[in-house]
Amino acid sequence: MAVRSTGPLLSRLRDLMKLKYLGEPIHGYIVLSEDAHQNEYISECDARRSFITGFTGSAGLALITQNDALLWTDGRYFLQAQQQLDENWTLMKMGLPDTLTLSEWLSKNMKNGSRIGIDANLITYSEWRRINKEIKYKGINLVPLDNNLIDHMWSDRPAIPSNPVKPLSIKFTGKKCGEKVEEVRQKMTEKNATVLLITALDEIAWLLNLRGSDITYNPVFFSYVIVTHTDVYLFVDNKKLDVSVTEHFKNENVGVIVQPYDKLHTFFNDILASDNSKTGKVWVSDRSSYNLVNIVPKCNRISKPTPIPLMKAIKNSVEINGLKNAHVKDGAALCSYFAWLEENISSENITELSGAEKLLSFRSLQEDFVGPSFETISSSGPHGGIIHYSPNPETDRKLSVDEMYLCDSGGQFLDGTTDVTRTLHFGIPTDYQKECFTRVFKGQANLAMSKFPHKILGNCLDSYARKFLWDVGLDYMHGTGHGIGSYLNVHEGPMGISWREIPNDPGLQPGMFLSNEPGYYDNDFGVRIEDIVLIKDSTTKFKMSHKSFLEFETVTMCPIQTKMLVIDLLTDKEV
Numbered sequence: 001m002a003v004r005s006t007g008p009l010l011s012r013l014r015d016l017m018k019l020k021y022l023g024e025p026i027h028g029y030i031v032l033s034e035d036a037h038q039n040e041y042i043s044e045c046d047a048r049r050s051f052i053t054g055f056t057g058s059a060g061l062a063l064i065t066q067n068d069a070l071l072w073t074d075g076r077y078f079l080q081a082q083q084q085l086d087e088n089w090t091l092m093k094m095g096l097p098d099t100l101t102l103s104e105w106l107s108k109n110m111k112n113g114s115r116i117g118i119d120a121n122l123i124t125y126s127e128w129r130r131i132n133k134e135i136k137y138k139g140i141n142l143v144p145l146d147n148n149l150i151d152h153m154w155s156d157r158p159a160i161p162s163n164p165v166k167p168l169s170i171k172f173t174g175k176k177c178g179e180k181v182e183e184v185r186q187k188m189t190e191k192n193a194t195v196l197l198i199t200a201l202d203e204i205a206w207l208l209n210l211r212g213s214d215i216t217y218n219p220v221f222f223s224y225v226i227v228t229h230t231d232v233y234l235f236v237d238n239k240k241l242d243v244s245v246t247e248h249f250k251n252e253n254v255g256v257i258v259q260p261y262d263k264l265h266t267f268f269n270d271i272l273a274s275d276n277s278k279t280g281k282v283w284v285s286d287r288s289s290y291n292l293v294n295i296v297p298k299c300n301r302i303s304k305p306t307p308i309p310l311m312k313a314i315k316n317s318v319e320i321n322g323l324k325n326a327h328v329k330d331g332a333a334l335c336s337y338f339a340w341l342e343e344n345i346s347s348e349n350i351t352e353l354s355g356a357e358k359l360l361s362f363r364s365l366q367e368d369f370v371g372p373s374f375e376t377i378s379s380s381g382p383h384g385g386i387i388h389y390s391p392n393p394e395t396d397r398k399l400s401v402d403e404m405y406l407c408d409s410g411g412q413f414l415d416g417t418t419d420v421t422r423t424l425h426f427g428i429p430t431d432y433q434k435e436c437f438t439r440v441f442k443g444q445a446n447l448a449m450s451k452f453p454h455k456i457l458g459n460c461l462d463s464y465a466r467k468f469l470w471d472v473g474l475d476y477m478h479g480t481g482h483g484i485g486s487y488l489n490v491h492e493g494p495m496g497i498s499w500r501e502i503p504n505d506p507g508l509q510p511g512m513f514l515s516n517e518p519g520y521y522d523n524d525f526g527v528r529i530e531d532i533v534l535i536k537d538s539t540t541k542f543k544m545s546h547k548s549f550l551e552f553e554t555v556t557m558c559p560i561q562t563k564m565l566v567i568d569l570l571t572d573k574e575v
Contacts, residue, residue: 006086010088012153013150014064016149017149026116029149033059034122037199045159048151054085057073063106069089072092072094074095076478077386080388106135107134113139113141117145118144119145121289123290124287125287162240164241167244167248170252173209175316177209181254185229188283193282196228197288198306199284200306201214204223204225204234207225208254208256218488223261224236226268232254235259272296281302284303313492314510320534323532327555329369329413330366331557335559337362341426345400349398352380352395355399356409360372370412373412373417377406378391379406385525386521401426404429404525408528419484420531421528422558425563425564434565437564439469444517446468452551454508454509455509456550458496458508459499459502461497462499465480476520479498480497481497481498484513484514495508497514510537513533514532514535514552515531516532530556532554534552534553535552
């Protein structure tokens with residue numbers, strides 16, 4: 001992977017950190033990956049961490065002081081970061097026993113009275129509180145900044161997207177947005193809330209049955225929403241909307257008052273000063289920005305997650321059928337692609353990039369296909385060991401019968417979102433490769449066939465997928481399962497399956513869709529098998545009066561490559 005020189009950029013940033021317009025100079029500056037809406041995937045205009053570090057992975061945090069530049073990222077990106085960071089940067093491998101956290105590093109290396117700046121429009125209130133609490137006892141101050149220093153340096157920063165917003169038909173959503181708004185208001189009443197601020201873009205898209213394209217692969221649009229018991233306010237660039245959106249709101253029985261996107265802060269302050277917020281609580285998730293949450297008095301604030309993530313995660317019958325149908329179409333495209341690969345890999349010059357393009361062409365033939373749900377991870381040989389590798393012209397590698405091929409891809413269809421990974425070898429795999437593949441498969445099958453109590457937390461099931469790797473001293477450095485949207489984000493919460501604790505995990509419930517994706521990664525290859533599963537009620541031999549049980553139904557429709565299996569390691573049930 002290409003390494004970009006960051007020395008001149010770091011020098012400019014360090015000069016900015018000394019300027020008085022910040023109030024007082026700052027001694028450190030934190031650069032986050034997220035945008036103002038806390039999106040996992042971001043628009044090009046918000047790729048500030050990538051701009052200053054040269055590291056393009058989706059997760060990470062940078063700290064710059066006058067003498068040091070450090071990047072923290074998780075196990076999915078260790079290898080990629082090592083390849084992309086230049087000599088100015090120190091890679092901090094999150095989750096390893098010897099790696100200091102950001103707060104630990106600041107406490108150990110910064111002097112008493114040091115000021116650490118951060119854009120208060122980008123950091124969540126919960127993260128702000130955590131970091132501030134951890135460093136405050138050392139006399140280190142976290143300083144909220146309204147000016148983003150990276151933006152001051154970024155002369156050719158891309159413009160903020162202003163793409164059209166489109167209604168999503170009731171035949172795909174299964175519920176009118178008027179009904180959804182009323183359900184949200186019922187949740188507000190239960191919490192004695194008179195105002196609800198929604199900042200997460202997928203929550204807004206789901207609530208209003210609208211979709212956009214402001215962020216590549218994610219059908220969302222830059223906006224905020226405020227819900228009261230009488231009104232719904234949508235803060236959005238009005239140029240994105242046309243008459244179809246107006247008609248959509250009318251047909252879906254909801255009155256929406258459109259306001260300029262950049263007026264949210266002013267309007268929110270006005271609401272807080274009005275009688276509307278004095279008769280009840282203001283509900284604003286602590287996953288919203290520090291600047292937004294902090295203006296609401298603590299005594300009048302509900303800082304729990306909004307009710308929408310859980311409502312969105314539990315699919316209705318139309319969404320369930322849509323997601324199943326999307327996976328049938330996706331499976332057809334994947335089978336066509338893998339068959340084409342098997343037939344042509346020896347005779348044609350197929351590369352990671354050209355393979356990904358061919359897969360896109362097969363998906364494009366399917367009904368209601370909109371585009372990929374994320375950048376295809378088409379990785380050959382050692383690139384498979386980079387958990388979230390994405391090919392580019394500089395790294396593009398030829399697919400070969402002598403190496404394993406890992407393909408993690410997904411599609412956005414009007415009726416659902418897909419995400420599937422298959423690992424294949426078109427030649428003769430080694431015994432070690434086959435055993436690794438088999439143990440990953442056994443873990444995936446073990447989780448897929450499990451039965452578990454209603455509302456069990458996802459991290460209680462994580463070891464089901466790891467057991468057969470652990471038996472021989474192997475493991476993987478990522479979670480096992482994430483939620484998936486209905487023509488929305490490919491990764492969604494609030495539930496998941498991971499060795500890490502998942503904040504605000506509501507427990508697994510019928511109607512949720514999750515990925516099931518254990519893996520193993522070596523320097524020379526990677527293995528991952530990923531299916532999407534639906535949670536549904538289970539029938540068990542015995543019944544307890546106070547406890548019901550659930551199980552998974554796999555909806556992915558693409559077979560694995562059975563020649564990679566060591567049959568002697570499989571049980572009859574797995575076969």
